[in-house]
Amino acid sequence: xxxxxxDVCGKTGAKTRRLTRSVGKGRTAFLIEGVPVISCPHxxxxxxxxxxxxxxxxxxxHRRQFVEERMVPVARFGGAP
Numbered sequence: 907x908x909x910x911x912x913d914v915c916g917k918t919g920a921k922t923r924r925l926t927r928s929v930g931k932g933r934t935a936f937l938i939e940g941v942p943v944i945s946c947p948h949x950x951x952x953x954x955x956x957x958x959x960x961x962x963x964x965x966x967x968h969r970r971q972f973v974e975e976r977m978v979p980v981a982r983f984g985g986a987p
Contacts (some may be wrong), residue, residue, distance in 0.1 A: 923952075927974035929966055936973050938965055 907953045910920040941962070945952045954962070965972050 910947040914951040915946060917948040919948060920944050920946040
């Protein structure tokens with residue numbers, strides 16, 4: 907069992923998951939892979955820590971140093987709302 911204490915509910919057992927997050931909109935949008943997200947099985951919250959948010963801002967500010975161009979297939983959701 908994880909010993910991370912959830913910042914929302916205060917219970918022990920939250921885990922760090924690595925996810926891909928989209929940043930920006932339109933032609934300036936890009937993805938950041940491996941973003942650590944805290945996920946709590948007790949209250950269901952998922953959140954980013956302050957250091958993670960600072961790193962995302964740093965990546966956004968210096969985007970050209972970090973971005974690697976790749977072709978990404980995109981699907982449009984067409985199901986029920």
